[in-house]
Amino acid sequence: MLLLVAGTMTVLIVRNLFVATMLLGIVSFTMALIFVSLDAVDVAFTEAAVGAGISTVLYIGTLAMVGAQEKEKKTIAIGPLIICLAVGATLFYATYEMPAYGRATNPVQTHVAPRYIQDSPTEIGVPNMVTSVLASYRGYDTFGETTVIFTAGIGVMLILRQRRRRKQEEDEEEEEELRSSTSGSLTGLGSDHDLVPHVVAKLLIPFILVFALYVQFHGDYGPGGGFQAGVIFAAGFILYALVFGIDFARAVLDGKLVLFLMAAGVLLYGGVGIASMILGGAFLDYNLLADDAVHGQHLGILLIELGVGITVTAAMLSIFYAFVGRADIDIEQGD
Amino acid sequence: MFSEHFNYWVFIILLMLGLFTVMSRSNLIKKMIGLSLFQISVFLFYISMGKVTGGTAPIVVETLGNASEPVYSNPLPHVLILTAIVVGIATTALGLSLVVRIKETFGTVDEDEILALEEDS
Numbered sequence A: 001m002l003l004l005v006a007g008t009m010t011v012l013i014v015r016n017l018f019v020a021t022m023l024l025g026i027v028s029f030t031m032a033l034i035f036v037s038l039d040a041v042d043v044a045f046t047e048a049a050v051g052a053g054i055s056t057v058l059y060i061g062t063l064a065m066v067g068a069q070e071k072e073k074k075t076i077a078i079g080p081l082i083i084c085l086a087v088g089a090t091l092f093y094a095t096y097e098m099p100a101y102g103r104a105t106n107p108v109q110t111h112v113a114p115r116y117i118q119d120s121p122t123e124i125g126v127p128n129m130v131t132s133v134l135a136s137y138r139g140y141d142t143f144g145e146t147t148v149i150f151t152a153g154i155g156v157m158l159i160l161r162q163r164r165r166r167k168q169e170e171d172e173e174e175e176e177e178l179r180s181s182t183s184g185s186l187t188g189l190g191s192d193h194d195l196v197p198h199v200v201a202k203l204l205i206p207f208i209l210v211f212a213l214y215v216q217f218h219g220d221y222g223p224g225g226g227f228q229a230g231v232i233f234a235a236g237f238i239l240y241a242l243v244f245g246i247d248f249a250r251a252v253l254d255g256k257l258v259l260f261l262m263a264a265g266v267l268l269y270g271g272v273g274i275a276s277m278i279l280g281g282a283f284l285d286y287n288l289l290a291d292d293a294v295h296g297q298h299l300g301i302l303l304i305e306l307g308v309g310i311t312v313t314a315a316m317l318s319i320f321y322a323f324v325g326r327a328d329i330d331i332e333q334g335d
Numbered sequence B: 001m002f003s004e005h006f007n008y009w010v011f012i013i014l015l016m017l018g019l020f021t022v023m024s025r026s027n028l029i030k031k032m033i034g035l036s037l038f039q040i041s042v043f044l045f046y047i048s049m050g051k052v053t054g055g056t057a058p059i060v061v062e063t064l065g066n067a068s069e070p071v072y073s074n075p076l077p078h079v080l081i082l083t084a085i086v087v088g089i090a091t092t093a094l095g096l097s098l099v100v101r102i103k104e105t106f107g108t109v110d111e112d113e114i115l116a117l118e119e120d121s
Helices: A002-013 A017-037 A041-066 A078-095 A113-123 A129-137 A139-161 A195-217 A227-243 A248-251 A255-278 A291-335 B006-024 B030-050 B075-106 B111-120
Strands: none
Touching: A017 A041, A017 A255, A017 B030, A041 A227, A041 B075, A078 A255, A078 B006, A113 A129, A113 A291, A113 B075, A129 A139, A129 A291, A129 B075, A139 A255, A139 A291, A139 B075, A195 A227, A195 A291, A227 A248, A227 A291, A227 B075, A248 A291, A255 A291, A291 B075, B006 B030, B030 B075, B075 B111
């Protein structure tokens, strides 16, 4: 906890944005560990893969295009400081009115949660309550969130793909990670001289991908599900692209295919909903998908988790591709 | 007294640090980082609320014989935060891509410089 606060303070102070990004990754990872100790294993999964993996890559990608040095500023912002202290003090005061942490009689624990905890094993038949709440009880929410991710993926692509002039040539397919912040020269990633990352990545990537699939399909029984699997899969793939070069990654999963998958995931989710409507129930009423309700729930959850997983993976990858593609254009214009 | 609200206090400190970063820094990327910190602290708040002392992760375990039924932490905040993290990264990516476009248009990501450029033109 204290590490967390210290890390955050340093993020604030450090001028070099590259260092700040790395520290943000560390803060995220520490947070993931804390989530484990707070019993939120599913959340910890996601936070570790997203915070320490994907978001760091995206920040670095932006820094490569934007430059990593923050402008020196002498004056201390008095106004924001006062506002922050005031709001903080008010919130501190408010905590004294809050029920103590961790007590089972808190209002949070007595509203709808007991029903989820008691009935979901028999109603849904899925041991992992997080999955059953996510996919079944709150299926509409999750559908909306999947759509948000889909929209964000599309948005990033539209913003970054404009003014794309020509197709990049293969030898210019280089990665931004090693780019020095000021000179703007890119050191080749995916080139031959990084032996150690190549070997390590070759060993690790199959396991990461298999693990992602395990998380995807075992989400009913253990911690896991579509969101986690999606980000882990995307992280593994981004690692592949970073080490071996974006060309190889595009050869495996083309940009257009990713786009198609992104839409396919949302459609699969919506399709399950429509299917249950055709069978005579409400939207996303899985009980009717099979002969008995519990089987139907199983099938429905499996399908929509698959849809979520596909969309999340594809959206993350398309965002990554968009950033890398943009960096490539920058290099060409620099030449 | 100390341990009863410790998590909430950390949450408040992180929240304020994030807010301060967003408000006081003129560099747009630093603002995005501050926003991420803000987000993370809210995640901590929700998850802390869902924790039950002595509880376990909300995954059904078989109870053996006459062992008492285990206490589960609240699964609902977990679900909310789980999706919020992934949505958060998607929106962060959107923001970063806007930063990239701003850099290309104005040649800087510093808010003050952009405002100065606007006034000149």
